[in-house]
Amino acid sequence: MKISKDTKVCISISQNPGNTGTRIQNSLYRKHGLDFIYKSFKVDDVRGAIEGVRSLGIRGCSVSMPFKSSVIKYLDKVSHRAAQIGSVNTIVNDNGFLQGYNTDASGAERALSDTGVKVDTAIIYGAGCTGRSVAYSLSRLGVKKVFISNRTKSKSEKLAKSLLESGIYSKSIDSVVGFNSSIFINCTSIGMSSDDIFPIQDAELSKFSLIFDVVPKDTNLIKRAEALNIPTITGMEMAINQSLFQFELYTEEKVKFNEERLFVREILCQKI
Numbered sequence: 561m562k563i564s565k566d567t568k569v570c571i572s573i574s575q576n577p578g579n580t581g582t583r584i585q586n587s588l589y590r591k592h593g594l595d596f597i598y599k600s601f602k603v604d605d606v607r608g609a610i611e612g613v614r615s616l617g618i619r620g621c622s623v624s625m626p627f628k629s630s631v632i633k634y635l636d637k638v639s640h641r642a643a644q645i646g647s648v649n650t651i652v653n654d655n656g657f658l659q660g661y662n663t664d665a666s667g668a669e670r671a672l673s674d675t676g677v678k679v680d681t682a683i684i685y686g687a688g689c690t691g692r693s694v695a696y697s698l699s700r701l702g703v704k705k706v707f708i709s710n711r712t713k714s715k716s717e718k719l720a721k722s723l724l725e726s727g728i729y730s731k732s733i734d735s736v737v738g739f740n741s742s743i744f745i746n747c748t749s750i751g752m753s754s755d756d757i758f759p760i761q762d763a764e765l766s767k768f769s770l771i772f773d774v775v776p777k778d779t780n781l782i783k784r785a786e787a788l789n790i791p792t793i794t795g796m797e798m799a800i801n802q803s804l805f806q807f808e809l810y811t812e813e814k815v816k817f818n819e820e821r822l823f824v825r826e827i828l829c830q831k832i
Contacts, residue, residue, distance in 0.1 A: 568596045570810050571613070573603040574624035580776065580828070581622055584803045585810075587827045588820070594811055603627070610634040614656055620810035621651040628689040635660045645696050647689040650806050661809060662693055667802030668774070669697035670817070671793045672743075677770045679743055681705040683736050686747035687715040690774050694747055695719060699728050706730045707739070737764050745772040751779030751795075762788060774798055800824050 572581050577600035585598035596619070603609045606627045611634075613621050623631050628647040632638055635651065638660040642648045648660035682703050684691050687710035698706055706723055708730065710716035716732035723730035736744065744765070750756050751773060758781040765771070771785035776795035785792045803824070804815055 563597060564595070566595060568594075568619040568810075569616075570596060570598045570620035570622075571618055572598070572600040572622035572624065573606065573609045573627060574600065575602065575604065575626065577602050577624075580799060581803060583827060584800070584824050585807060587824070588804075588807050588815075589811075591823065592811070592813060594813070596811065606631055607634055610651070610658070613651065613653055614658055617653065617656075619653055620806065621653070622806060623649050623651065625689060632660060634658075641665060641696065645689075645692045647692055649689075649693075649802070650809055652809050662696075663802040663805035663809070664690060664693035664798070665696045665700075666805045667798045667800075668694045668772075669700055670801040671797045672697060672701055672772065674797075675770060675791060675793060677743070677791060679703070679741060679769050681707070681739065681742040683733075683739055683742055683744050683768075684708045684719075684747055685736060685745065686710055687712075687719045688747065691747035692719055692722075694745055694772075694774065695723055695730075698743075699723065699726055703743070704729060707733045707736075709733050709736050736760060740767045741769045742767075743770045743772060744768040745774070746779075746781055747774050749775065751775035751777055751781060756780055758784070766790065772798075796828070800828075 582598055582600050589596040628649055631648055635658045638648055642660050642662040645662050647662055650661040650663050652659050682698050687708050706728055708716040708719050720730040720732045750758055752775055766788045770791045772793040773779050773781045774795045776799040782792050782794055800821055804820055
């Protein structure tokens with residue numbers, strides 16, 4: 561890759577940056593022959609980071625937790641989807657004008673629709689920014705009932721209320737026990753550590769029709785679901801999808817999703 565004064569820069573900001581987004585985006589830039597480069601940064605001062613995006617002419621910025629909500633007030637505009645969810649994970653800079661988008665919801669929606677599994681009911685475990693994004697994707701896919709469990713009940717109640725206002729039956733629940741033939745979606749960070757054991761018994765897990773874990777690792781929840789022969793969606797599928805949507809926003813290049821996902825999976829399987 562030849563870097564020059566005309567090379568466009570995209571970044572990600574996070575309190576705990578990883579390499580996945582960097583590998584995906586730079587590999588796609590090389591494949592498509594684009595004069596772009598992508599770099600992740602550890603950030604504590606989100607306001608200063610966004611001022612840097614604007615003043616340095618950085619083309620795109622991926623936003624990770626815990627900044628997805630707090631970043632909104634520093635932007636010039638947010639998309640309708642991001643405003644509804646209250647979460648931004650992607651910023652595009654057009655000559656100093658910063659607009660926020662939410663590709664998490666798009667990535668989750670694509671991952672869910674690709675399974676072909678049709679159910680009326682979903683259980684979301686976790687009501688943070690990711691939970692809100694997934695809930696939005698469920699509403700677009702026609703799921704009729706959404707139940708939400710969260711450690712802080714006020715958050716699950718707030719999310720349930722917002723879904724009710726959108727015309728979807730939704731309720732905050734204290735326990736995920738007793739549901740049958742539903743989608744179960746983990747939207748918490750449980751599984752980020754290899755020692756994490758998901759707090760649900762196999763007897764209850766076996767009642768679900770589909771398990772979706774947003775954590776982009778081979779988690780305890782996914783391993784157990786696979787052992788029970790339950791269809792699964794891994795967090796990596798969602799991560800790849802949302803990265804491809806980001807790529808389109810940053811570069812204004814349309815991608816063939818099935819083809820590009822195969823390419824990205826091959827890249828991520830390579831040892832570095």
